[in-house]
Amino acid sequence: MRNAPSNPDLVARKVAGASVEGEAKASTGSQTLLRGLDVIEAMGDGPVTLPDLAVRLGLTRSTTHRLATALIERRYLTFTPRLGYQFGPKLLELGFLAQRQTDIVQVARPHLEELAATTEDTVHLGVLDGERALYLDKIAGRRRVDIRSRVGDRHPLTSTGLGKALLIDHAPENWAVLFAQDQAAGAPAMDYAVWEGRMRAYAQSGHSFDLEENEDLIRCVAAPIRGAGGAIVAAISVSSAAQYMSDDRMADLAQDVRDAAGAVSRELGWSG
Structure with a gap:
């Protein structure tokens, strides 16, 4: 027996209906995912009770409870009686993985290159290594200035x-x-009261200077890079010959260096 010829209009309506239904399901799924992320982000200030969480999210208690329960099952949240919901062990695991996968040199490199191109000076990236600064990366400047530093130097x-x-x-x-240790190890002699006064100013401004203290005729401007928790994890500096680093230019460069350090910090998870 031969099949009856299909109705093109009927087929088209069925296809359109299936497409609309699929889009509706996808939209519902995306909305649920976003709401689940909203629940997690609402834990940033500590444990939250169900009523407070529902208010923060603008959802009913039943919907909020359903979302939170699903996240508890997947270990993204935990629940403590009388305290409420808070971050679960899964987020801690993912945080460690994300930190392990983040290579600060790789993250910082584009910002170092841009800073070097903009300033035409040498740019360094370094981290605290015991009681020394360890240089992890260096982008040479375009000026005829010999900055005697190498990756791996301390x-x-x-x-x-x-x-x-x-x-x-x-x-x-x-x-x-640290000042006393560096002086004993042969760092250029300097009065501590003067040095400390400058450090207090640097702490307030968020950047620091090298005013030919480490090497004659070389000056630099530096700023710290912060990790997700806000702690300083590295620093960026721009170095050049003193003839290119007047006091006015160093003051102008400070904002550029802070901006570059801030951009790297944000990629590392800092939200300050």
Whole structure:
């Protein structure tokens, strides 16, 4: 028996109906996903009770409870009686994985290159390594200036701009200890009261200078990079010959260096 010829209009309506139904399901799924993310983000300030969470999200208690329960089952949230919902172990696991997968040199490199191109000066990236500043990356400038630094070098913290940027959040008591150690190890001689006064100004401004303290005729401007928790994890510096680094130009460069450091910080998860 031969099949009856199909009705083209009927087929078209069925296809259109299936398409609309599929789009509706996809839209509902996306909405549920976004609401689930909203629930997680609402935990940022600590445990939240169900009534408060529902108010924050603008949802009914039943919908909020359903979303939170699903997240508990997947270990993204936990629930403590009388306290409410809070971050679960799954988020901690993912946080460690994300941190492990983030290579600060790779993240910072485009910003270093842009800063070097804009300033035409040498740009460094460094981290705290014990009681020294370890240089992880270097972008040479376009000027005929010999900056005698190499990736892998370790420099004094208290006489380099980059090192001082790494110390901005440290307590003055720690500054004094590190300063004394660097002086004993042969760092250029300097009066501590003058140095500490400058460090306090750097801590307030969010950037630091090297005023030919580490190497004659070389000056630099530096700023700290912060990780997701707000702690300083690295620093960026722009270095050049003193003839290109007048006081006015260093003041102008400070904003550019802070902007570059801030951009890297945001890619590392800092939201300050």
